[in-house]
Amino acid sequence: MEFLSNLIVNIGVWIKGLLVGGGVAEHGAALVVKAIGAVVVGFFPLMVVVFLIWAYRKIAARMQGRLGPNSSGTWAGPYGILQTFADAIKMLTKEDIRPQGVDLIPYNLAPILVVFASVMVWAVIPFGPGRGLIGADLSIGIFYILAFSSAALIVFLMAGWSSNNKYATVGAFRAVAQLIGYEIPQLLAVLAVVMVTGSLSTQDIVGSQDVIFLVTLPVSAIIFFLASMAEINARPFELLEAESELVCGYFVEYSGMKFGMFYLAEFMNSVAVAAIFTTLFLGGWRGPWVDQAPILGTVWFLVKMGAVIFLWMLIQITLPRLRIDQMLAFNWKFLVPLALVNLCVVGLVNKGTTEGFPGGASAWTRGSILLGANLAMILATWGMLAVGERQARRRREAWQAAQAGELEVVV
Amino acid sequence: MLEQFTFVGFLLVVALFLGIFLISLSWLLRPKRPSPRKSEIYECGLRPHGEPWVRFKAQYYIFALVFLIFDVEAVFLFPWALAYNWLPFYAVLEGVIFILLLGAALVYVWRKGALEWM
């Protein structure tokens, strides 16, 4: 029981003990355990994705009144659970067509780097309390994540350009032009969290969520969620590779496993984004009884992450696509200004609370004041949107009336 | 401090290995029968037409430009947000002015119509 309650850390300790017993130096044993941890963390997203792809197809099919992968026809395990493995084998054994005139080194490097970037993010995700259940509790934690996901965009340009295909190039440039826009609200939402926490370390961010930030900073949470939906190009924002219009966008010339790697990285990114959202706004591994059994923290974390992924699927499966101009306008004219205002309001209100209560405000007072400010912001935004909508409708009606009048004159 | 980064170093190796492993596995398993027809550039089944590049609008550049400005701003705002709990009220106000100036830049670009998709 004692062993089970902190399973993962205890396995690490056990391996270290074995190595030290086998004559390895203490320091070296610690390094080996770290290396094993890196392998586990590196392959964790891959494992999740294998399951996620099946779950996604199954849920999407159920929502759209289809069956999805199943065991009738070709046998693919109960409920078609082996379908992903079959797909993986197919991808691996497919001929890799190398189009003429491609720029070989960047062309082959791009799929490697896209997987690389989506794995690197996992180094600072806390799976549980303490130092044992996080890869590296870096002092720059969340900024490290933002840095890697920002630098990863270069890979799209590499893939698109080196393919020597005008659709790929156009797709890459459109994709990047949209994605860089959505990084700004994401960043500003994270800044609000950092401000309230006073630390960039992901473990500290989780630790300071006595009340989860989804409640105290709902505007930041909504902004972050919407922006990250766009980052992983889920459906309402799925313009980067609109299958029927842009023929998959920047990776049109990739086939076989290289195509598979882009596909894989996309799913890995959506898992990573769900994990980051859980860490930032849902309290990460925090939950009841974590003090007694740290392994429960990992369970809570996975459950919350699963819930976020399910929400993502729900939106992705039911909504249609936006037009590109709508998508850009939504970002630049709605999310970015809102995120800027949100950052200012949170900064001033939070500081005002601290200064206003000489004895120091309790977590609950501070939380409720922040929540009030956030609700006011939501109401104001909603009001402005409603007024704008009414004005637009009036203008449209006036225009239509004028048109009708003119027509009558002509007749 | 550097000890923290040993894990990142290990993960860097694992992540690179993962990509290389997948590519080389498929390189071992896949058939290799190239033909000129197959390696033609894909343009929805038609013969490739014209140069493989098209003229781009400066619009893309403007989006990247606004992004760059906000990105550099973040380099200043992160230390500011980190020190936030020790800052007096006027120092928070300085940061807010910093943000509002960038907001003003955004409004300017917006009013100029440079954020429209043409």
Next chain:
Amino acid sequence: MMVPLQWYLILSAALFCLGLYGALVRRNGIAILMGVELMLNAVNVNLLAFWRYTEPAAATGQAFAAFVYVVAAAEVAVGLALVVATYRTHGTVVLEDIDLLKG
């Protein structure tokens, strides 16, 4: 045992000179700006190395490094905008060919 400060200084000097060579030699405006970016990076390595080796307890070196980022961003934004605009009006990005004053 840490790396001696000299190594960092020599490395950044070499990077700076590479950038300088690139900026002086290249004819394409964008390539010149890339050379300048290399030089600015070398400067930043120097600043952070001196910060680390002389007074890590003060934030001055880091602050300067952050300001170099601002300069680099402003330089590259305006510089590339000029190159793009010149390309549109003159059809070239080779800076030597743009000699309006020669008539």
Next chain:
Amino acid sequence: MTLQQILFFIFGAISLGAGVGVVTARKLFHAALWLLLAFFGVAGLYVLLEAPFFAAAQLFVYMGAIGILIIFAIMLTRGMMRQRHPRANRQWWLAGILAALFLATFVRLAWQGPWTAPAGPVPENSLGLLGLTLVDPGGFALPFEVASVLLVVALIGAVTIVRER
């Protein structure tokens, strides 16, 4: 040879090698990719200098924003690629001599300098300290605001220059 020194050589070699790539690459796009690799190498050096924030900022600003901006600019002026121009101008040898002289001077200065051993460890919250200094009126409060103004002016200027009318 300690681990730190080995890592220094690896990252130094990456950034210098990529720097050579930047100034010699035939295609501009390749030069840009080399530049990104050089940025990555420099980020590694920042980690060794115990300035992880700047390493991440290097990825964030240089690779994520400046790199993309450069590649976009290359794309916008791509018609250029077709024309066969020599890469270097006629004074390349002069520039080479100048750069070599600079290098010799710098290396000489670096060797002779009165450098001491590293002065103590980096404080735990050096980044928070940076934040405090940036908004401290006795520190960098004015440059902090001026930086913001500079960014705004650069943005407005660049947008005005580049906009198609």
